[in-house]
Amino acid sequence: MPARNAVLLTGGTGALGRELLPLLSTTDCDVFVLTRGEGGAPDARFVHGDITHAVDLGMRQTDAAMLRERVTHIIHCAAETRFTAPLAHARAVNVDGTRAVLDFAGTCRAVRAVACASTVYVSGTRTGVILEREPGGCDWVNSYEQSKAEMEAVAGEAMATLPLSIYRFSTIIGHSTTGAVTSFNAIHHALRLFYQGLAPMVPGDLRTLVDFVPVDFAARALHYLVMHRFEPGATYHLAAGSTRSCTLDELLDETVRAFERSRPAWRKRRIERPAVVGTDTYALFTRSVAESGNVLLQRAVQAVQAFAWQLAYPKTFDTSATDAALAGTSIVAPHCRDFYGKVVESCVITNWGGGADGAL
Amino acid sequence: MSSVVALSAFAYHLPPTSLDLRQLAESGLLAGSVVTLESFGFAKARIASNESHVEMAIRAAQSVLDETETDPGDVGLVLYAGALASSSVAPCMPPPPGSVLHLESVPELFRYPASILQDRLGLDGAVVAGVNQQACASMFSAIQFGRASLIADPALDTVLCVASDRLPDGVARDIVFNVVSDGACAVLLRRDTSMNRVLAIHHVTKPMLFGAGAGDADGGADAEVVSAYFPTAVRVIEDAVRKAGLSLDDIDWVIPHNVSLRSWEILLGMLGMPMRKLFSANIARVGHTISADNLMNLRDAQDAGLLRRGDHLLLFTFGFGLNWSCMILEH
Numbered sequence: 001m002p003a004r005n006a007v008l009l010t011g012g013t014g015a016l017g018r019e020l021l022p023l024l025s026t027t028d029c030d031v032f033v034l035t036r037g038e039g040g041a042p043d044a045r046f047v048h049g050d051i052t053h054a055v056d057l058g059m060r061q062t063d064a065a066m067l068r069e070r071v072t073h074i075i076h077c078a079a080e081t082r083f084t085a086p087l088a089h090a091r092a093v094n095v096d097g098t099r100a101v102l103d104f105a106g107t108c109r110a111v112r113a114v115a116c117a118s119t120v121y122v123s124g125t126r127t128g129v130i131l132e133r134e135p136g137g138c139d140w141v142n143s144y145e146q147s148k149a150e151m152e153a154v155a156g157e158a159m160a161t162l163p164l165s166i167y168r169f170s171t172i173i174g175h176s177t178t179g180a181v182t183s184f185n186a187i188h189h190a191l192r193l194f195y196q197g198l199a200p201m202v203p204g205d206l207r208t209l210v211d212f213v214p215v216d217f218a219a220r221a222l223h224y225l226v227m228h229r230f231e232p233g234a235t236y237h238l239a240a241g242s243t244r245s246c247t248l249d250e251l252l253d254e255t256v257r258a259f260e261r262s263r264p265a266w267r268k269r270r271i272e273r274p275a276v277v278g279t280d281t282y283a284l285f286t287r288s289v290a291e292s293g294n295v296l297l298q299r300a301v302q303a304v305q306a307f308a309w310q311l312a313y314p315k316t317f318d319t320s321a322t323d324a325a326l327a328g329t330s331i332v333a334p335h336c337r338d339f340y341g342k343v344v345e346s347c348v349i350t351n352w353g354g355g356a357d358g359a360l
Numbered sequence: 361m362s363s364v365v366a367l368s369a370f371a372y373h374l375p376p377t378s379l380d381l382r383q384l385a386e387s388g389l390l391a392g393s394v395v396t397l398e399s400f401g402f403a404k405a406r407i408a409s410n411e412s413h414v415e416m417a418i419r420a421a422q423s424v425l426d427e428t429e430t431d432p433g434d435v436g437l438v439l440y441a442g443a444l445a446s447s448s449v450a451p452c453m454p455p456p457p458g459s460v461l462h463l464e465s466v467p468e469l470f471r472y473p474a475s476i477l478q479d480r481l482g483l484d485g486a487v488v489a490g491v492n493q494q495a496c497a498s499m500f501s502a503i504q505f506g507r508a509s510l511i512a513d514p515a516l517d518t519v520l521c522v523a524s525d526r527l528p529d530g531v532a533r534d535i536v537f538n539v540v541s542d543g544a545c546a547v548l549l550r551r552d553t554s555m556n557r558v559l560a561i562h563h564v565t566k567p568m569l570f571g572a573g574a575g576d577a578d579g580g581a582d583a584e585v586v587s588a589y590f591p592t593a594v595r596v597i598e599d600a601v602r603k604a605g606l607s608l609d610d611i612d613w614v615i616p617h618n619v620s621l622r623s624w625e626i627l628l629g630m631l632g633m634p635m636r637k638l639f640s641a642n643i644a645r646v647g648h649t650i651s652a653d654n655l656m657n658l659r660d661a662q663d664a665g666l667l668r669r670g671d672h673l674l675l676f677t678f679g680f681g682l683n684w685s686c687m688i689l690e691h
Contacts (some may be wrong), residue, residue: 200587201630270566272591281629285590288622291396292537296583 005029005227007071010051010101011077012044013037015172016117020075027227032067034078038145041189051078051349053099057104073107075226077100077117083142083186083306090147098151099191102158113230114164115222120147120211120239122168125313132168132237132321133150158278167225169218170239170317176214176334179342184353186307187212191344192352195259197271198300203282204311206249211240214339220331221322229325236325239333242316246336248276254337258344266348279312321353365507366553367689369430370425372545372656373416374646375408375599381477384533391532397539401621403644405533408526408542412451412475417524418480418546420652424520424546425481432482435548436516439506440474441491441498441523443650443679448492450476457530477522484588486520495679496564496617499523499545499651501685504561506549519549525650533647536582538619543649555669556658559688562600564592564684585682589623592684594630597676600686608633611688612671615661617653617678618643641664653677655689667691 002270007024011017012033024031025043034049034057047067049059056064078101080093098116122146123130124137133155136149158164173188174181181188191274193199221238225231246254252273277285282305289301320335325334379387381394384405407573408416417440425432442448446461450471456462463469467468474488479620482542491502494501499521506519524544562611566588614637616624621643628635642653649656654675661667679682 021528197584198587200590271588272595275594275630276592277630278632284622284629285626288400288626289586291399292397292586293393294537294579294582296579296587297586300583300587 003346005072006032007073007075008032008034008067008071009044009075009188011079011117012043014077014079014081015215016169016218016222017077019215020077020223021046023219023223024227027223029227030070030074032071033253051100054096054100054103057100064197068108070110072110073118073226074101074108074111075111075115076104079314079334080147081185082146083144084302085143087143087146090143091150094147094303095154096151099154100145102155102162102164105162106228112163112317113226114162115226116151116155116166117166117222118152118166118168119145119148120168120170120237120317121145121310122152123315124135124149127313127315129318130237131316131318132235141313142306152315159233163230165230165232165234165236167222167236170211170213170237172218173212174214174216174343174346176216176339177342179339179344179346181343181346181350181353182215186303187346188352190307191255191347192302193300194255194274195266195348197269200294201275201277201282201285202304202308203279204248204276204308205314206247206276208248208310208311208314209242209245210248210251210336211245211318212336212340213238213240213333217331217333220327224329224331225325231325234321236322237317237319238322239317239319240336241319245310245316245333246340248311250337251340254341255344258341259348261341262345262348279283282308282312363511365510365549365558366550367503367556367558367658368548368550368553368629369424369428370545370547370655370659371420371427372422372543372652372659373419374406374541374543374649375411375416377407377409378404379407379530380404382538384539388530389533391556392534392537396537398536399622400537401640401643402539405647406541406543406649407574412441413447413524413526413542413544414476416451416526416542417473417477417546420524420544420546421477421520421522422550428548430518430548435483435486435518435520437506437509437519438474438478438483438486438488438500439519439521440477440488441502441521441651442473443498443523443525444496444527445492445632446528447525448474448490449473456614457528459528470638473524483520493681494565494683494685495681496648496651497677497681497683497685499655500561500563500685501644501675503547503549503558503687504563507558507561510549510551517550520546521549522546524685525652539647541647543646543652543656545652549653555691557690558598559606559672559689559690560595560604561685562603563615563685564596566592576609583614583633585680588682589678590627593627593676593678597631597686600688601674604688606672606688611637611673611674613661613667613673613677614638615657615673616640616643617676618646618648618655618657619678651677651679665670
C-alpha cells in the first residue's frame with residue numbers, strides 16, 4: 001500500500017475544483033489533477049487526460065501506470081454543466097465519462113474512496129421533500145439533470161465493486177464572503193438578462209424555496225466528507241435545505257437591491273423584476289418567442305427556461321445525512337440571504353466576468 | 361360640482377380598404393411571416409389609400425358630434441392626439457412612398473391637424489391643443505388631460521378628444537409582431553354622465569429603454585420592448601384597478617388595444633384573468649390602429665349589447681416611448 005494518500009481530481013479547473021484544490025493541499029496527500037489543457041497549481045500535478053476517453057482517461061501510459069499504483073482517492077467533479085447542452089453530449093461527458101473514471105478506478109490497486117459529484121436536481125420534476133437516500137427521478141427539465149441522474153445509476157452499479165459515494169450539490173453560485181464567481185453558470189446568465197431587462201417572467205410561485213449554496217461551503221464539505229469521513233455507499237445532499245433557503249420572492253427582491261447597490265444608475269431604467277407566472281402562461285410565452293423569430297429573445301428565453309422550469313416543481317432537499325456527517329465541524333451551509341446579494345453584486349461589478357463595465 | 365367624468369360618446373373611422381395578410385405580403389407590406397402573424401391572431405389590416413390622417417380624424421369627430429347632436433360650439437376643449445410624429449403635422453402633398461414627413465418649407469411645420477379640425481367642424485368656442493409623444497397611449501393621455509381639465513374648470517362642459525394615425529405609404533405593417541392599421545377615433549368627455557364613468561387612469565412612462573442594454577443586433581430593440589411590456593403591464597393594470605377601488609375579479613370586460621391575441625393570452629394569464637372577459641373581435645379583422653383601438657372596441661362591444669350597466673371595464677394600451685396606460689370605466 002502507498003505510504004501517502006494520493007488524490008486524483010477531475011474537474012479541477014471548474015468552480016468547485018478550483019475551490020477544492022487549496023483544501024486538498026492542506027491535507028497530507030499528493031494531488032493529481034486530470035486536465036484536458038495545460039495548467040498548474042503550487043501543490044498539485046496536472047496530468048493530461050480527458051474523461052471522455054475510455055482507455056485510461058486518455059492519459060499517457062506512464063501517467064496511468066503511476067496513478068494506478070499511487071491513487072488512494074478519486075474525486076470526480078468533471079462534468080458538462082451547461083443546462084442547454086444537447087443530451088447526447090451531456091451523456092457523453094457525464095455518463096460515459098463517469099463510466100470511464102470508474103473503470104479506471106477499478107484498476108487502481110490502492111483506491112479507498114471514489115467520490116462522484118452530482119446534483120440535487122437528479123430529482124428532476126419531483127416535488128416536495130427530496131431525501132438523500134432516494135434515487136434520481138424519471139423526468140427532468142434539462143439535459144444536465146437527466147445525464148447526472150443516469151450517471152448516478154452507473155455509479156450505483158459500481159458501488160458493488162468500488163468504495164464509492166455520491167455528493168449531490170445544490171446550485172453553486174459564488175463565494176460566501178466575497179461573492180466572487182469563478183465560473184458563471186445559467187443562474188448568473190439569467191441574472192444578467194434580468195439586469196438587461198430581458199427576463200420578463202419565470203414560472204413558479206413566489207413562495208417557492210430556491211436552494212443555493214456558496215462554493216466555499218461546497219468545497220469544504222466535499223473535502224471533509226471524502227478525506228476525513230468517507231462512507232462507501234452514502235449519498236449526500238450538499239444543499240441549503242428548507243431552513244437556509246430563500247423564497248423566490250425574497251431572491252427577486254434581493255436581486256433588485258443588489259443591482260441598485262452595485263450600480264445605482266440601474267434604477268433609472270426602472271426594469272421590473274420578472275413576473276412569476278403559471279406554467280401554462282410561461283409555456284405560451286416561450287412558444288410565442290420561438291415563433292416570433294427574434295433571435296435575442298429566443299436566446300434569452302432559452303437561457304432562462306433551461307433551469308427556470310425547476311421553479312415550477314417546488315421542492316426542498318433533506319440534508320440529514322450531510323448534517324450528521326458534518327456535525328462537530330465548522331462546516332455549515334450559510335443561509336442564502338447571507339451571501340446571495342454579494343454574489344449578485346459581484347456579477348454586476350465584474351460585468352459577469354467580462355471586465356470593464358456593465359454600462360447602462 | 362361633480363368630479364366624475366365620463367366617456368359620454370365615442371366613434372371611430374376606418375378606411376374602407378381591407379387587406380388580408382397574404383395580400384399585405386404580396387404588396388410588400390409585411391416584413392415578417394404571415395404564418396406567425398396568423399398564429400398571433402391577426403387576419404386583416406385597414407389601409408388608408410386616399411385619405412389623410414386629418415381627414416380620418418375629421419370623419420371620426422364628425423360622427424361623434426352628429427350622433428350626439430352636439431353643437432360644435434359647445435365643445436370647450438379639443439385635444440388632438442397623434443402617436444406618430446407625422447400625425448402632428450398636416451400633409452400638404454402626397455408624400456413619396458415610405459416617407460414620414462415630406463415638407464417643403466418651414467411654415468408647413470405649423471400646419472396643425474387640430475387647427476384644420478377646428479376649422480372644418482366649426483369648433484369655434486374651443487381651445488385646441490395637441491397631445492403626442494405617448495405613441496399608442498396618446499389617446500389615453502388626451503382623455504386623462506381632458507378629464508383633469510373638466511374637473512379643474514367649472515366653465516368647461518365638453519371636451520373632444522380625437523386620435524388619428526396613418527402609416528406612411530409602402531412601409532411594412534407589422535411592428536413588433538403586430539399588424540398595424542390606419543384609423544381614427546373621437547370621444548366626448550362630459551361631467552355627470554351616468555355611463556362609462558372614468559374611475560381611474562394610470563399611466564407609466566419609462567423613457568430609457570431603447571438601445572440601453574441589448575443593442576439593435578438580433579432584434580435587440582424589439583426584445584427589450586417585449587421583455588419590458590409584460591411585467592410592467594401587470595403592474596400598471598393592478599395599480600389602476602387598485603386606484604379605482606376594485607380588484608381584478610371585479611372587472612367584467614377587458615377592452616384591449618389590438619396587439620396580438622397571443623400577447624393578451626399571456627398578459628391575462630399573468631393577471632389570472634379568463635380570456636372570456638377579453639373583447640377580442642377586432643384583433644383579427646382590424647389589427648392595431650395605433651391609438652384608436654380601445655375606443656373602437658368599446659364602441660363595438662357596446663353596440664353588440666355585450667356591456668351591462670354597472671359593468672367595470674378595463675381598457676389597457678401600450679405605446680412606444682415607452683408608455684403603459686390603463687383606464688377603468690364603469691359602464
